Amino acid sequence: MKIAVCIKRVPDMDLRFAIGAGGKALDPAGLKFDIADFDGYAVEAGLRLVEQQGPGEVVVVSVGPVATQETLRKALSMGADRAIQLAADEVPFDGMSIATALAAELKDGGYDLVLFGRMATDSANQTVGPMTAHLMGLPCVTAVSKLDLAAGRGTAERQLEGASESVEFPLPAVVTIDEGVARARLPSLKGIMAAKKKPLEVKPAQLGEARLTVQSIALPPDRPPGRIIGEGPDAVPELIRLLQTEAKVL
């Protein structure tokens, strides 16, 4: 089984963000980067499928600048077999532009399965997976919380609002991974050493035209600072009063 996993290098979301000069990007000072949460789950899902289903290969692919290689190496240290960097000065915000580059690379790769994280935690568009699938002519299932493959077919579960749905599809296919499939393993020391010797190919990204762009970014408006109105059950009547008269939600 040959599996491609498309991943993205994103800033660590736990840090405090500031707006960079120009107002279109984060201030790079103090940022740390890592593989996007859901993309880590996708790498883990790919590794487990190959481990469970016999011989195979997991290829990790990412669009981005040289620093992207660090993220690809991390996926290699988790156990992926080889990596492809589709080199671009920056990652476009437009999912269609990224999908164009990925589809061009993956189309003739003979992959049984192409995995993505449900969405990148920074740009949060959640569009690249299904767009890549369409450009490759493959069936696509998005945001799956459970995934099983057998005899050239897949079954998956998707979480809806207040419900879940079961989905069946044939391979080859594109699947985007949500919370629930697998937590990303931590690279072992042995894995980190091995990753240094694994192949990492660099090719120019054949990006599509970017028609979705960032005009500006801003920090969300501050909420008023929190207020503790009292202690214990005796504070409940005051809470009720405030909900009725101030917040007007009761």
Add this chain to the structure above:
Amino acid sequence: MADMFAFAESRGGALRKVALEAVSAARRAADATGGGEVHALLIGAPGIGGKAETLGRAGADLVTVVEHTGLARYSPEVFAATAADRLRGGAYRAAFFAASAEGRDLAPRVAVSLGVSMASDLTDFALEGDALVGQHPTHIGKIITTVRLTGRPAVVTLRPGAVALAEAGRTPRVEQAVPALDPAAARVVVTSVGAKGDSQLDLADAPVVVAGGRGLREAANFALVEALAAAFGNAAVGATRAVTDDGWRDPSTQIGQTGRIVSPDLYVAVGISGAIQHLAGMRTSKTIVAINKDKDAPIFKLADYGIVGDLFEIIPRLTDEVRKARAGP
């Protein structure tokens, strides 16, 4: 004057609130261009057409109804082909979908079929010349990105709850159409849809969300949260990742960075300390109430109204008082 397209999401034969939001957004956009038409697409099992009039109330001028016995459940390829087909058949300036589980699956398929880009999860938007400019919470809600989308139609998904419903009071023209792809030919097939959770209201639709965390100590104690939600009468129940990871609650109810993002009128955090990943899923709630025994818990930095103390004493009292307040004087 420009015509707008809206996808009217339904489930189990009933319209979802986000369907009305998509139509309302399309109405607003059409009016802003000087009064174009709003065309809505409604797909489902035979009988779904009965919901067309409701879409008129939110501002649809024309509802295209696609009824088929094979479309009782969402069918991504059939829905996408049909929506793309309708969009190709008109000169639409923009196409509005919900940023729901279904809409976020569907809209990218439609956009790529049409060869256009799309913008996701917008909380607000405006048409500016040949562009659509919108606000999109990114970086787990810690950044608001203003995006600029060019191309026709401008395909967008709208964050559930962000769009005010229009009261247009129209009686729409209704036309029947056939799916652009035979449902039997679809490669991806939804084989079943199972309802989950104990509360009637969905997290995305509920004006009030009551969420519980580790402070509840064990799964059975979620009964307290359920009771409080029931007292409100218009509340859905959510949970933190710690709680869903431990199997106390269904994963579909997890609120946070890797779960659901909600922005209800009132969010009540019960026994939730307020990890940044959780705050990412609820920080845009209009009013936040927190009940926690640790006065230094991060949730109190965000809460409009916090009560420090033992939730096992506070929640039953609060439930009583809310029930009384709801019952009226």
